[in-house]
Every structure is written in structure tokens, then in C-alpha cells.
């Protein structure tokens with residue numbers, strides 16, 4: 054699959070490199086294709102190139118949004134996604150690391166409003182980039198819960214998460230992002246504030 058990765062920080066770079074390693078084609082969509090972060094991501098992602106965001110999305114079958122929250126609106130506004138899946142990995146965090154929207158809406162729903170031509174799936178926001186690089190633990194695969202309104206887009210997002218090694222779990226419609234974004238804060242607080250470290254992940258147990 055051809056994937057446009059918007060944002061070349063730890064999340065964009067890790068996912069871009071991970072998908073390329075699984076045989077997908079990756080192009081980074083960047084506001085500045087010559088930035089240092091993009092150069093680092095290109096070096097980590099064999100076969101990738103960098104383009105302006107709209108061009109990368111035009112080329113792609115699916116896109117990933119992995120900018121800081123304040124960059125999400127400018128990154129997707131005016132881009133024609135032509136109904137393609139847009140995997141939204143952002144968390145709507147303030148500079149003070151508090152959730153900026155919630156309960157009655159979510160960052161995922163805002164991204165859908167800013168990018169009405171996309172089929173937004175909230176996914177890959179609720180765990181750290183280290184788990185995106187390797188979600189397989191001795192106890193099993195880390196879970197990756199996702200939410201979205203379009204079944205076809207969710208099937209693509211689910212497969213892309215499974216390709217990385219996650220166990221994908223469907224939470225239903227995009228309003229499920231209202232619960233996935235606070236779930237990211239649970240991981241962040243356990244890993245960083247409570248000092249469990251970044252090599253911890255949530256998994257689903259069954260009986």
C-alpha cells in the first residue's frame with residue numbers, strides 16, 4: 054500500500070519505517086520537506102521520499118496524521134483526501150500536557166471536520182512510539198484500539214496496525230476517539246509520571 058505520512062517526529066518516523074519494513078511504500082508529507090526531522094525520517098525509511106502534504110496525499114492510498122495538535126488543523130486543511138483513510142495518531146494536548154477537548158467531542162472528530170474529504174480513523178494515539186516500533190511482548194501482542202465511521206477505512210487501518218504487530222480492536226464509530234484520547238493520558242502518566250518507563254503496553258486478556 055502507498056502511505057503518506059504527515060509529520061516526521063518520533064511517531065511519523067517510527068510508523069513510516071515500520072510500514073516500509075513490511076513492504077509498504079512511504080512518502081512523507083511535510084510543510085518543509087528539507088527539515089532536519091524529515092531528513093532523519095527519510096534516512097530511517099528505505100525507499101521513501103518527501104513531498105508537500107497535498108502531493109503526498111494525492112499519491113497515496115492512505116495517510117497518517119502525526120503532527121503536534123497545534124499542527125493538525127494547518128496540516129490537513131484544504132487537502133483533498135478523496136475519501137482515503139486518514140489514520141489520526143494525534144492527541145489533542147495543550148502545551149501544558151492537558152487534554153484540550155473531550156467528553157462531548159474529540160480531536161479525532163475535529164480532524165474529521167477539518168478534513169471532510171478524508172475517512173478518519175483514530176488509531177495509534179494511545180501508546181508510545183517505542184511500542185509502535187515493536188508491540189510484541191513476552192506476554193503477547195499489545196492492543197491497538199481504533200475508532201472510525203467508515204468500515205472500509207477501518208479495515209485498512211486495522212491491517213496497517215496488524216502489520217506492525219499490534220492486536221487491532223474495533224471500538225466502533227469515530228466518537229470512540231473521546232475515550233481513546235484520554236486512554237493515551239493513562240499510558241503517558243503510567244510510563245512517564247509514575248515512572249514505569251516507555252516499554253510498557255496495554256493488552257487484552259480473554260477467558
Ligand SMILES: NC(=O)c1ccc[n+]([C@@H]2O[C@H](COP(=O)([O-])OP(=O)(O)OC[C@H]3O[C@@H](n4cnc5c(N)ncnc54)[C@H](OP(=O)(O)O)[C@@H]3O)[C@@H](O)[C@H]2O)c1
Nearest residue numbers: 060061062063064088090119120124128143144178181182
Ligand atoms: N511521541 C509519542 O510517543 C506519541 C505517541 C502517540 C501519539 N503521539 C501523538 O502523535 C503526534 C506526533 O507526535 P510526535 O512525538 O511524533 O511529534 P513531534 O516530534 O512534535 O512531530 C513533529 C512533526 O510534525 C510536523 N509538523 C508540525 N506542525 C506541522 C504543520 N502545521 N504541518 C505539517 N507538519 C507539521 C513537524 O514538521 P517539521 O519537520 O517541519 O518541524 C515534525 O515533522 C502528537 O499529536 C502526539 O500527541 C505521540
